[in-house]
Amino acid sequence: MRRMTHDEISRIRVTPGASALLFITDRCPVGCAHCSVDSRADSPRITDFTLFEAIVERLCADPDRTMIGISGGEPFVERRGLTFATQRIAAAGKDVVVYTSGIWAAAPDPPRWIHDVLDRCVCVYLSTDAYHEAGTGPERFVNAARAIGDHQLPIVVQVVDKDGGPDRARQLLALAFGDSWARHAEVVPTPGLSHGRGAQIFQPGTRHPGRVFGACDSVISPVVRYDGRVSVCCNESVVMGAGPALLRKQCHSGDEVGTAVDDFQQHPFYRVLAEAGAGPLTLHPKFRDLADRGFSDICGLCWAMARRVRPDEDDPLLDAIPLLAKGTPA
Numbered sequence: 001m002r003r004m005t006h007d008e009i010s011r012i013r014v015t016p017g018a019s020a021l022l023f024i025t026d027r028c029p030v031g032c033a034h035c036s037v038d039s040r041a042d043s044p045r046i047t048d049f050t051l052f053e054a055i056v057e058r059l060c061a062d063p064d065r066t067m068i069g070i071s072g073g074e075p076f077v078e079r080r081g082l083t084f085a086t087q088r089i090a091a092a093g094k095d096v097v098v099y100t101s102g103i104w105a106a107a108p109d110p111p112r113w114i115h116d117v118l119d120r121c122v123c124v125y126l127s128t129d130a131y132h133e134a135g136t137g138p139e140r141f142v143n144a145a146r147a148i149g150d151h152q153l154p155i156v157v158q159v160v161d162k163d164g165g166p167d168r169a170r171q172l173l174a175l176a177f178g179d180s181w182a183r184h185a186e187v188v189p190t191p192g193l194s195h196g197r198g199a200q201i202f203q204p205g206t207r208h209p210g211r212v213f214g215a216c217d218s219v220i221s222p223v224v225r226y227d228g229r230v231s232v233c234c235n236e237s238v239v240m241g242a243g244p245a246l247l248r249k250q251c252h253s254g255d256e257v258g259t260a261v262d263d264f265q266q267h268p269f270y271r272v273l274a275e276a277g278a279g280p281l282t283l284h285p286k287f288r289d290l291a292d293r294g295f296s297d298i299c300g301l302c303w304a305m306a307r308r309v310r311p312d313e314d315d316p317l318l319d320a321i322p323l324l325a326k327g328t329p330a
Contacts, residue, residue, distance in 0.1 A: 001122075001152075002095065002122050003123065003152070003153065003154055004095060004097070004121055004122040004154065005122045005154055005156075005186070006123075006154075006156045006186055006188055009097060009123060009156075010065070012067045012095075013067075013217065013221050013226045014217045014220065014221075015220070016220040016265065016274065017064045017065065017220065017265055018064065018065060018066050018067060018221075018278060019065060019066070019067040019068065019069065019221045020059055020062075020065055020067075020068055020069070020221060020222050020223070020224055020261070021068075021069040021070075021071055021221065021222070021223045021224070021234060022055075022056070022059065022068055022069065022070045022071070022085060022223075022224055022226075023045075023071055023072060023073075023223055023224065023225045024070055024071070024072050024075045024078050024081050024082060024085065025044075025045045025046060025072040025073040025074070025075065025077060025081065025226060025227065026039055026040075026043035026044045026045065026072065026073045026186075026227050027039060027040070027041065027042070027043040027044070027045045027072065027074065027077050027078070028040070028041070028043070028074035028077065028101070028103075029041040029074065029077065029103060029304060030074065030101050030103055030136055032101075033200075034160065034176040034192055034193075034202070035196050036193040036195040036196045036236040037072075037073070037195070037196045037236045037239065037240055038196035038295060039072065039073045039074070039196075042075045043073065044227075045073075045078055045081075045226075046076070046078060046080075046081045046227075047228070049080070049081070049250070051227070051228055051253070051254075052081055052084075052226050052255055054254030054255050054257075055224055055226070055251075055254055056084065056085050056088050056089065057254055058254035058255065058257050058303065059089070059224065059257075060088050060089055060091075060092035060094065061092075061258075062258070062261075065094065066095060067094060067095040067096075067097060067122075068089045068094055068095070068097070069097045069098075070084075070085060070086070070095060070096065070097070070099065071098075071099040072099075073101065074100060074101055074103055075098055075100060076100055076103065076104040076114065076117075077103075078226075079113060081118070081226065082098075082117055083113060083117065086117050086120040086121070087120065089120075090120040091255070093208060095122045095327060096120050096121045096122060097121065097122060097123050097124070097125065097194075098117070098121050098124050098224065099124075099127070099158075100124065100125070100126060100144070101126075101127050101128075101136060102126055102127075102128075102136060102140050102141050102144030102145070103136055103140060104144070105140045105141075105143035105144035105147055106140060106143070107143065108143050108146065108147075109147070110143075110147055112163075114147070115147075115151070118147070118148060118151045118153060119151060121151075121153055122153075122154075122155060123153060123154045123155075123193070124148045124153050124154075124155055124156070125155075125156045125157075125158055126144055126145060126148065126155050126156070126157050126158075126185075127157070127158045127159070128141045128157060128159055128165075128168070128169050128172060136229070138172055138175070139308065141172050141176075142172055142175050142176045144178070145172070145173060145176040145184070146176050147176070148242070149176070149177060149185075151185045154184075154185070154186070155173075155184055155185035155186070156185070156186055156188055157169045157173065157185055157186070157187045157188065158188050158190050158321045159187060159188070159189060159190065160189075160190060160191070161189035161190060161191060161192075162192060165189070165286075166187050166189045169187045169291065170187055173185050173187070175243045185186070186313045193236060193269070194226040195235070195236040195237045195240075196236055196237075196240070196295045204296035204297070204300075205296045205297060206296065207294030207295060208294060208295060208296075209292045209293065209295075209298050210278065210279065210282050210290040210291050210292070210293055210294075210295055210301045210304075211279045211291040211292065212279055213277060213278040213279045213295070213298045213301055214277040214278070214279060214298075215273070215274055215275060215276065215277040215278075216233070216273050216274055216278060216298055216302065217274070218233035218234050218235065219232050219233050219264070219267070219270045219273050219274045220261075220270075220274050221233070221234065222261050222264055222265075223239050224257055224261070225239065227326045228250060228251040228252055228253075228256070228257065229248055229249070229250050229251070230248060230249050230250075230251055230257055230260040230261060230264070231247060231248045232247050232248065232264045232270060233247070235247075235299050237299075243303050244303055244306035244307045246269075246306040246307075246309055246311060247302075247303075247306055249263070266306075267311075268315065268319055269281075269305070269306070269309050269318060270316040271318075272300065272318050272319075272321045274313065276321050277300045278298050278302060278305070279291075280321050281305060281321060283321055284317055284318065284321060285317075286305075286308055286309075287304075287305050287308065290304055290305065309314055
């Protein structure tokens, strides 16, 4: 069975057209105070399985997309959807990566269907920090890590880099695997995100002028929700329906999902954002006033620009921006 590390997965995610994220449910029973998508125990989940299955089949039919991540919410609360999705994606020869809190590991040996899902994965991202522990407790994390390790799966532990979180994650991994834990898992510190409930805990970063921002890796890996909403990137607020309309499309069939993904990949605004960067886009007269305006992150700058772009606009100057950014005559 193929196995993948965080670095390998990251390289695929920044390869145009090579990956997608399937957002399988809004629901999660953990209730973390910092949840960037505001998932709750009673949040929406799959109700239209005909549409969901068509979405999965369309993602499987894309020959260039070699890796599909599955997230939420908590994917493992969606037994039917997660089982179907991992079966079909794996059968299509694509790599399956699942993101989970480990809430399913109340006992040392989880139910058989969970083992079946893990068998189809190439890597599992397992989250922990003080916010997760408040909802799951350390025992579930340790049980989940051991269950994943039993499948010889690499574990990527994503942890908010705050209040000793990474060190606490290493302690829990040592409980799970002993001194050899690094053979099973790697700890990846992440910043707290000021989206969803996280907006009440984490403050936006220092503002920088728009002209200094570089390329955005996220706009080359779309997010497809279980309900047919396709987002150009993984910004949690966009996935949940906020931000400029240009950043997402609501689809009602697998074919519409495929068209939306293709349209995002081919749109010149996103191509320039991914290749040349957001800063060089401020060379465009339409965005020139944003060059010296302050933004706390690239998403804020992107939103300001996206509000000025029409979906069907023919703008040859966008294609010239990469040349201008390199100092080459257009």
